[in-house]
Amino acid sequence: MAKHASRRSCPCGTGLPYDDCCGPLHRGDGAAPTAEALMRSRFSAFAVGDPGYLLRSWHSRTRPSRLRLDPAQRWTRLEIVDRTRGGLLDSTGTVAFRAHYRDAGQPGIVDEHSRFVREDGSWVYLDALPR
Numbered sequence: 001m002a003k004h005a006s007r008r009s010c011p012c013g014t015g016l017p018y019d020d021c022c023g024p025l026h027r028g029d030g031a032a033p034t035a036e037a038l039m040r041s042r043f044s045a046f047a048v049g050d051p052g053y054l055l056r057s058w059h060s061r062t063r064p065s066r067l068r069l070d071p072a073q074r075w076t077r078l079e080i081v082d083r084t085r086g087g088l089l090d091s092t093g094t095v096a097f098r099a100h101y102r103d104a105g106q107p108g109i110v111d112e113h114s115r116f117v118r119e120d121g122s123w124v125y126l127d128a129l130p131r
């Protein structure tokens with residue numbers, strides 16, 4: 001199980017406590033209402049080390065069979081750069097983001113434009129758009 005001090009602010013950067021933000025999604029106590037919320041919860045899952053949530057929120061067609069997180073990689077900050085659709089009434093959406101990390105002390109950034117779709121009514125990560 002992922003351990004995280006729940007009253008601390010959520011890793012995704014909303015400023016809300018983890019328990020009022022991505023925590024309930026990770027526990028399965030709710031569904032992300034928008035593609036951006038799902039994106040944020042996936043970043044937080046990397047940050048708190050919850051590969052199970054990452055797999056559950058991945059489209060069944062593109063999901064890897066297993067996922068191992070690198071414990072030396074610490075996810076520190078998420079910037080949402082742009083978004084298209086992905087709202088309450090949409091079934092597709094994209095989110096462009098920059099995810100900041102430190103790997104063995106060295107800073108790095110993942111710069112990605114992700115596609116999200118609804119599968120069985122819930123937002124899931126599909127893939128990254130080609131750059």
Ligand SMILES: [Zn+2]
Pocket residue numbers: 010011012013014018021022023040041044
């Ligand atoms: Zn969050």
